[in-house]
Amino acid sequence: QVQLQESGPGLVKPSQTLSLTCTVSGGSISSSGHYWTWIRQHPGTGLEWIGYIYYSGTTYYNPSLNSRVTMSVDTSRDQFSLNLSSVTAADTAVYYCARGEDYYDSRGSRLGQYLDYWGQGILVTVSS
Amino acid sequence: DIQLTQSPSFLSASVGDRVTITCRASQDISNSLAWYRQEPGKAPRLLIYAASTLQVGVPSRFSGSGSGTEFTLTISSLQPEDFATYYCQQLNSYPSFTFGPGTKVDVK
Numbered sequence: 334q335v336q337l338q339e340s341g342p343g344l345v346k347p348s349q350t351l352s353l354t355c356t357v358s359g360g361s362i363s364s365s366g367h368y369w370t371w372i373r374q375h376p377g378t379g380l381e382w383i384g385y386i387y388y389s390g391t392t393y394y395n396p397s398l399n400s401r402v403t404m405s406v407d408t409s410r411d412q413f414s415l416n417l418s419s420v421t422a423a424d425t426a427v428y429y430c431a432r433g434e435d436y437y438d439s440r441g442s443r444l445g446q447y448l449d450y451w452g453q454g455i456l457v458t459v460s461s
Numbered sequence: 462d463i464q465l466t467q468s469p470s471f472l473s474a475s476v477g478d479r480v481t482i483t484c485r486a487s488q489d490i491s492n493s494l495a496w497y498r499q500e501p502g503k504a505p506r507l508l509i510y511a512a513s514t515l516q517v518g519v520p521s522r523f524s525g526s527g528s529g530t531e532f533t534l535t536i537s538s539l540q541p542e543d544f545a546t547y548y549c550q551q552l553n554s555y556p557s558f559t560f561g562p563g564t565k566v567d568v569k
Contacts, residue, residue: 380505380548380560395557429504436511445493445552447510454504 335360337430337452345459351417355430362411363388368433369413373426386413420459427454463487463554465561473569480536482564484549489529493553496534500545
């Protein structure tokens with residue numbers, strides 16, 4: 334059973350960088366076809382997809398956050414990380430890490446990517 | 462970017478009720494849609510992907526249908542743990558795998 338666990342500071346000051354790590358257990362972060370993803374949820378609202386990183390280091394970020402987001406992966410520790418720079422109060426949210434899995438049709442064409450395992454989430458508050 | 466809307470936003474129901482939630486996409490996404498259930502204080506849980514494929518371990522009272530721009534999630538007999546918020550997500554179109562705004566199901 335794959336499990337993910339977020340860790341990092343729960344309080345970050347405005348203009349600083351938010352840094353979170355997700356530790357994967359019960360499976361390898363280097364498994365093919367899996368995209369290690371960050372999602373956030375502002376208090377009382379819906380879900381926002383932040384982006385993903387593949388074990389090779391390939392990344393894709395939501396353009397709305399693109400200029401402030403950096404993700405990295407440490408395959409030796411089965412961990413991946415999120416850095417979000419120049420944070421403001423608007424970045425206060427519960428941050429989730431999750432595993433994205435590609436799925437295909439019978440001819441082998443990729444049809445999409447769903448999120449099948451999630452961490453429990455970590456609340457990060459931006460405040461001085 | 463693809464936008465998703467959900468209806469209704471809120472729904473009141475009782476244990477045993479049949480419940481249907483609709484998700485509409487701003488453009489054709491074929492069957493590239495998933496449904497998640499989020500219980501209060503918990504992470505979302507994948508229920509259905511590819512519009513109608515039940516994720517392993519998910520009870521059979523959940524079903525999904527639709528393609529193109531209109532999709533539905535049906536719960537055939539609502540259970541106590543199903544009082545939660547449900548989100549749809551489009552799975553294949555960059556730049557962002559957007560989520561719908563959610564439908565909250567609470568106790569009548």
